[in-house]
Amino acid sequence: MKIEPQHVVSLTYNLYVDQDGTENLVEKTTEEQPLTFLFGAGQMLPRFEENLSTLSTGDAFDFRLPAGDAYGEYDDEAVANLPKEMFAGQDMPEVGSILPLQDNQGNRFQGQVVSVVEDAVIVDLNHPMAGQELHFTGNILNVRPATPEELSHGHAHGPDGHHHH
Template sequence: MTIEKNHVVALQYTLNAIEENGAQTFIEKTDAENPFTFIYGVGMMLPKFEQEIEGLAAGDKKTFTLTPQEGYGEKAENASTQLPAEMFVQSGMPPIGAILPLQDQDGNHLSAVVTEVADDAVTVDLNHPMAGKTLNFDVEVVLTRPATEEELSHGHAHGVDGQSGH
């Protein structure tokens, strides 16, 4: 069975960022025991990522690269803000490099990277952590199957077997 719209896809991958000099920096890796699982074709993934894996079947392997424009966009130099120290009274001040889950005034979720910590504020970079990076994926499809009606109504995969609950 090949990957197509409304199919659950489970894949293992290695993700590296390609530096300007061509060197690769390791980002993350999944494996067959804990594959990355998602519903294909419903807007959950980067469009170019989905285009690259379309039509693959279990056991297929592929290596491909996404430019910053095909991935998370170029890094915006002015995309930073300061968060008041009061926000961290209960959790404690985060370390530099920490990724903070935030929500904007419209309810959109985003991740911010801590770039500076002072007594009165925490400065964060609002760019996606992968913004400006050329991404190299080595993928192997573990499984593809039609999504269940419940998965489609919930908007996410319920594991490789469709039975993993919430």
């Protein structure tokens, strides 16, 4: 079956990013635990879906997304100084740790601690893969029409369309 909006796609993929001239595998799914998503529902990177839009069950894929089409270019400005008072009563976060944060609009996001100075914790708010070209390879395992329930929820309920309890 061909991939179309309102269809649920199950696929395996390997994601490589270039680190110092070598391609490193950073994420991987298996046939036992594929990536399953409702195509066209806006859950995936738009250019990721665009690259899959001509494929059908059983097809293999291999494509690259430049940083601008993936998680954006690295933004040197996207660094926040969090006052140490924010962490009163808890352990100071360590450099390299990921902090769950929330902005004034209630949007949740993550920041990575880059340094801890006298009165502040300095956090990099860029996506961990910002500024990187993503290289995807994989196979389309299954394509099926979404169930009415999946369409009303706006996401897939697993490879076979049923809830997992």
